[in-house]
Amino acid sequence: MSKLIYDPSEYIKGLQQILVSDKKKIVFLFGAGTSVAKKNKISINIPAVAKMTEIVEKELFKKDKYKSAIEEIKSEIGQDNFNIETFLTNIVQKNQIICTGNLNGLNKGELCSLIEETKEQIRKIVSKHKEIFENDGIDNLIHVDFAEWIKRADRKQAIELFTTNYDYFFELGMEEKNIPYYDGFTGSYNPFFHSESVEDLCYLPKQTKLWKIHGSLGWHYNEKNKKVLRTYSDGDDIMIYPSILKYINSKKQPYAALMDRLTNILKQPDTVLITCGYSFNDEHINERIFTALQSNTAAHVYALYYDINWKDGEKIYTLTEDSDIVKLIKTNRKISIYGCRNAVIGCQYGKWKLKRKPDKVDAENINLYFDTEYASKENPINDEKKENDSLSGEGELILPDFTKFVAFLQSMILHDDRR
Structure with a gap:
């Protein structure tokens, strides 16, 4: 059976038309890949999962009591499957069932400490904002260029951004470009999360929206008044960490209100959701997207999926016909996934190939x-x-790389209309 051919010049032209038109409601869902992206060689970024896992493991190894436990857990999970999410899931599950005994040589108190120290290491890794300012690196942040596109794009309806990232990169970009945005918090001295304003799709209609669906640095839960406050980042930040508890925690406030926003906006007429840097590994988010699409015949999702892995110096493309994500996307015609070499469009798997030599x-x-x-x-x-x-x-679609996607967005803005 021959593979279908998709001409990128045809499909990307359609995406361009959507982005330059103000008839569609444009929504973005950005995952970890957008924080990994670098504008240039000296850009400060967040390391990818493999590097983050390596850093966390190295820091935890500094305490002898964790060494043998981590080695045992790595053996249980398997070297190929071991990463920060599978590790955290493993120790969270063990902490839920342990009573007075030991697991991997750790008692319940030590397991609790390992969980908290792992989370603290993750928080430290994503806390790059001070380093950016100390090194005068704001101009080397690709998110500033993305914010420039938001500022210069002539759209009647405000852009909405959903992100699973905890860092301040999108905030830094928009603030650098003097773009007013709303993130669900209101107030001055102790800004608090206002769930009713998140539910109202007409609230602040002209402002860009930034919804951090896994929480953020600087979010704190105030036990006294039962409010989520936004203040300085420290060890008490509330975030949905990468583990099996993601689905459970996403049903709590403020995350539930933000997830409801994602569902509700996808149910609106003429909504287009564009994802980049998102791997579709979060079932609680996928469920919301697919459920919303079932009730909206006019919405569509375009997933820019970076599927390049490197093994022994060779590129491996993971968006294969038998991959889990392809099977998932094939269940709904309203989702198109654009990988680097292949795509799923209209539930049909095919490869990118120009049909003619461009003039x-x-x-x-x-x-x-x-x-x-x-x-x-x-x-x-x-x-x-x-x-x-x-x-x-034949060739490689480069838009799944957030840096290239931002350059693509900026190319649609005339250079002489800078403000």
């Missing part, structure tokens, strides 16, 4: 989103020396 007029635009043999900077698609060479048409 010089098309070449510059194609270079913004697709790499072929002739589409790289070293060997541009419209290189006259290659005019007579054959072109396979």
Whole structure:
């Protein structure tokens, strides 16, 4: 059975039209990949899962009482499956069942300490805001360029951003560009989370919305007045950490109100959700998206899915026809997933391939989103020396890389309309 062919020039042109038009309600869902993205070599970013796991493990190993426990747990999980989420899930589950005995050589109190210290290490890793300012690195943050697109895009309806990230990168970008935004908190001395305003889709209609659905640095729960407050970041920040408890915690406030917002806005007419840096590994979020799409015939989701893994110096593309995410996406025609080499559109799996060799007029635009043999900077698609060479048409969609996606967004804004 031959694989379907999807011409990226056709499908990305459709995405461009959606983004430049003000008829659609544009919603973004940004995952961890957007905090990994770097504008340049000196950009400060959040490490990916593998590196984060390595850092946390190294810090925990400084305490002898954890060494053998971690090694045992790693053996139980398996080296290929061991990461910060599987590790935290493992110790959380053990802490739920342990009573007076020991597991992996740790008693209940020591397991509790291991859980809290693991969370603290994660919090330290994502707390990059001070480092950015100390190194005068705000201009090297790709999120500033994204904020510039928000500021310059001429849209009647405000952009809504949902993110699973805890860091301040999107806040830093919008504040650098003087963009007013609303995140569900109101007040000055002790800003508090106001769930009613999150539920009202007409609240502050002109302001950009930033919804941090897994919590954030600087969020605290005040036991005395039972409110979620926003203040300085410290060890008491409330966040949904990567573990099996994500689904349970997402049903609590303030997360439930934010998840309801995601569901409700996807039920609105002419809504388009674009995801980037999101892996579709969070079942509680997937459930909300799929449920909302069942009741809205006009909504659509475009998932920009970065599926490149490296093994022994070779690129491995994980968006294969038998992968779990492809099976998931195939259950709903209203979701299109754009991987780096392949895509699922209309529940049909296929590969990216240009149907014809682009002319010089098309070449510059194609270079913004697709790499072929002739589409790289070293060997541009419209290189006259290659005019007579054959072109396979196959290549790599680069938009799943958040940095490239932001450049793509900015290309749709005329340079002479800067404000």
